[in-house]
Amino acid sequence: MDVSVIGSGYVGTTLAACLADLGHDVVAVDIDEDIVTRLNEGEAPIHEPGLQPLLDAYTGSRLRATTDYDAVPETDLTFVTVQTPSREDGSIDISAVEAACRDVGESIAEKDEYHLVVVKSTVIPGMTEEVLAPAIEAASGKTEGEGFGLAVNPEFQAQGSAVQDFMEPDKLVLGTDGDDRALDLLANCYEPLVVDWDPPVVETGRREAAMIKYANNVFLASKISLINELGNVCKEYGVDSYEVADAMGLDDRIGAAFLRSGAGWGGSCFPKDTAALMAAARERDYEPELLGQVVAVNDRQPLRMIELLERHVDPSGERIAVLGAAFKPGTDDTRGTRSRPAIEGLLERGATPVLYDPTEAAASLASEFDGVEVADSAADALEDASGAIVMTDWPEFSELDAAFDAMADPVVVDGRRIIARREGLMYEGLTW
Numbered sequence: 402m403d404v405s406v407i408g409s410g411y412v413g414t415t416l417a418a419c420l421a422d423l424g425h426d427v428v429a430v431d432i433d434e435d436i437v438t439r440l441n442e443g444e445a446p447i448h449e450p451g452l453q454p455l456l457d458a459y460t461g462s463r464l465r466a467t468t469d470y471d472a473v474p475e476t477d478l479t480f481v482t483v484q485t486p487s488r489e490d491g492s493i494d495i496s497a498v499e500a501a502c503r504d505v506g507e508s509i510a511e512k513d514e515y516h517l518v519v520v521k522s523t524v525i526p527g528m529t530e531e532v533l534a535p536a537i538e539a540a541s542g543k544t545e546g547e548g549f550g551l552a553v554n555p556e557f558q559a560q561g562s563a564v565q566d567f568m569e570p571d572k573l574v575l576g577t578d579g580d581d582r583a584l585d586l587l588a589n590c591y592e593p594l595v596v597d598w599d600p601p602v603v604e605t606g607r608r609e610a611a612m613i614k615y616a617n618n619v620f621l622a623s624k625i626s627l628i629n630e631l632g633n634v635c636k637e638y639g640v641d642s643y644e645v646a647d648a649m650g651l652d653d654r655i656g657a658a659f660l661r662s663g664a665g666w667g668g669s670c671f672p673k674d675t676a677a678l679m680a681a682a683r684e685r686d687y688e689p690e691l692l693g694q695v696v697a698v699n700d701r702q703p704l705r706m707i708e709l710l711e712r713h714v715d716p717s718g719e720r721i722a723v724l725g726a727a728f729k730p731g732t733d734d735t736r737g738t739r740s741r742p743a744i745e746g747l748l749e750r751g752a753t754p755v756l757y758d759p760t761e762a763a764a765s766l767a768s769e770f771d772g773v774e775v776a777d778s779a780a781d782a783l784e785d786a787s788g789a790i791v792m793t794d795w796p797e798f799s800e801l802d803a804a805f806d807a808m809a810d811p812v813v814v815d816g817r818r819i820i821a822r823r824e825g826l827m828y829e830g831l832t833w
C-alpha cells in the first residue's frame with residue numbers, strides 16, 4: 402500500500418520505518434525541514450534502538466520524507482502522529498493535530514477516490530469527531546464517511562523499545578465506528594504484522610479507541626504510584642518492597658510488570674496523559690479523586706529522596722551527585738524526568754547538584770537551571786560529593802564500586818534499586 406505519515410517525531414518516525422519494513426511504500430511528512438533532510442539522508446532524528454537499521458534498509462526506496470502535503474493524495478491512507486502537548490490546566494492542545502488534518506484535507510480536495518485519515522496522536526474521546534472531522538471537511542469540501550474516512554488507532558509503543566513494541570504489539574486498537582471502508586484499509590495496512598505476530602485486534606468505536614489509550618497509561622501510572630505508596634510504607638517497617646512486589650506479581654490478576662517502586666514515573670506520556678484525563682473529567686464536572694492522589698504520590702517521591710539524604714547530611718553548600726537525567730534508561734529524553742524536581746529540591750536547600758547521565762540528557766536538563774554542574778562520568782560526579790541520589794536505572798550505575806570511595810561523605814540514596822555495592826556506604830533505598 403501507499404501510506405503517508407504526518408509528523409516524524411518519536412511515534413511518526415518509528416511508524417514510517419516499520420510500515421516500510423512491512424512492505425508498504427511510505428512517505429513521511431513533517432513541517433520541520435531539518436528532520437526531513439535528515440530522514441532523506443537516512444539519519445534517525447530520534448534515538449531509538451532498531452530504528453537506524455530500518456532507515457538504512459529503506460531510505461530512498463520504500464521510505465522518503467517531504468515537507469510537501471502534495472504527497473498525501475497519492476497515498477491510500479494517512480496516519481497523523483503530531484504532538485498533543487499539555488496546556489497550563491493539564492488539558493491537551495490539539496492545534497497541531499487540527500492544523501495537520503486541515504492540511505491533509507486541503508491536499509485531498511481534488512482527489513477522486515476515498516482517502517482514509519487515521520489519528521494516531523493521543524486525543525481525548527470526542528475530539529476526532531467534533532474537531533478533526535469538521536476541519537478536514539472544511540478544508541477538503543468533502544463529507545466524512547463519503548469522500549474520506551476518519552479512524553482512531555492509538556499507539557502503545559514505549560520509548561527505547563518502540564520498534565519492537567510496534568512489530569510485536571500486545572494489541573491493535575482500530576476505532577472506526579464500524580466504517581467498513583476504513584476498517585478494510587486499516588486491516589490491509591496491518592495485515593503483514595497480523596500474519597507475523599497475530600496480536601488481538603480490537604475493533605471498536607472511535608471514542609472507545611481514544612479512551613483505551615488514556616486508560617492504558619493512567620492504569621500503568623497508577624500501578625506505579627500504588628507500588629510506590631506500598632514501598633514507602635514498607636521502608637518505614639523495614640520490609641523489602643521488592644520481595645513483596647515480586648511475590649505480588651506472581652498473582653496473574655496483578656501481573657509482574659510495572660511493579661518497580663522508586664523515584665516515580667516520568668516521560669512524555671504518563672504525566673501528560675494523566676493530566677489530560679483529569680482535565681477532561683473536570684470539564685464534565687467529575688472530580689477524579691484517585692488520579693489526583695496518583696499524581697500526588699508521584700510528585701512526592703523525589704522529595705522523599707532528598708529527605709532521606711538529609712537524615713545523613715545537610716546538603717546546604719555541599720556538592721551532591723545526581724545520577725541520571727533521562728526519564729528512563731535507553732533514552733536521552735528528559736520530559737517529565739524525576740531528576741528535575743530532585744534538582745529543584747537540592748537547589749532550594751543551597752546544594753550544588755553535579756549531574757551525570759550517559760546521554761545528552763545531562764547537559765540539556767542542567768541548562769534549565771543556574772548552579773547545576775555537569776560531570777563527564779558517574780565517577781566524576783561522585784568525586785568529593787557529600788551525597789548522591791540515583792534517579793535513573795542506567796545499567797552502568799549497577800557497576801559503580803570504587804568511585805564511591807572518592808566521595809567526601811558516602812551517603813547514597815538509591816531511587817531505582819540499581820546500585821549493587823552496599824559495603825562502606827551509608828546506603829538508603831527509597832522504598833526498601
Ligand SMILES: NC(=O)c1ccc[n+]([C@@H]2O[C@H](COP(=O)([O-])OP(=O)(O)OC[C@H]3O[C@@H](n4cnc5c(N)ncnc54)[C@H](O)[C@@H]3O)[C@@H](O)[C@H]2O)c1
Binds near residue numbers: 411432500524
Ligand atoms: N513518544 C511516545 O513514545 C508516544 C507513544 C504513544 C503515543 N504518543 C502520542 O503520539 C503523539 C506524538 O508524540 P511524539 O512523541 O511522536 O511527538 P513529537 O513531538 O516527537 O513529534 C511530533 C512531530 O510532528 C511534527 N509536526 C507538528 N506539526 C506538524 C504538521 N502540521 N505537519 C507535519 N508535521 C508536524 C513536528 O515537527 C514533530 O517532528 C502525541 O499525541 C503523543 O501523546 C507518543
Ligand SMILES: O=c1ccn([C@@H]2O[C@H](COP(=O)(O)OP(=O)(O)O[C@H]3O[C@H](CO)[C@@H](O)[C@H](O)[C@H]3O)[C@@H](O)[C@H]2O)c(=O)[nH]1
Binds near residue numbers: 556558621660661664
Ligand atoms: O515498574 C516501573 C515501570 C516504569 N517506571 C517509570 O515509568 C515511566 C514510564 O516508563 P515506560 O512506560 O517504560 O516509558 P514510556 O516510553 O513513557 O511509555 C509509556 O508511555 C507511552 C506513550 O503513551 C505508551 O505508548 C507506553 O505504552 C507506555 O509504557 C519511567 O519514568 C519509568 O522509570 C517505574 O517507575 N516503575
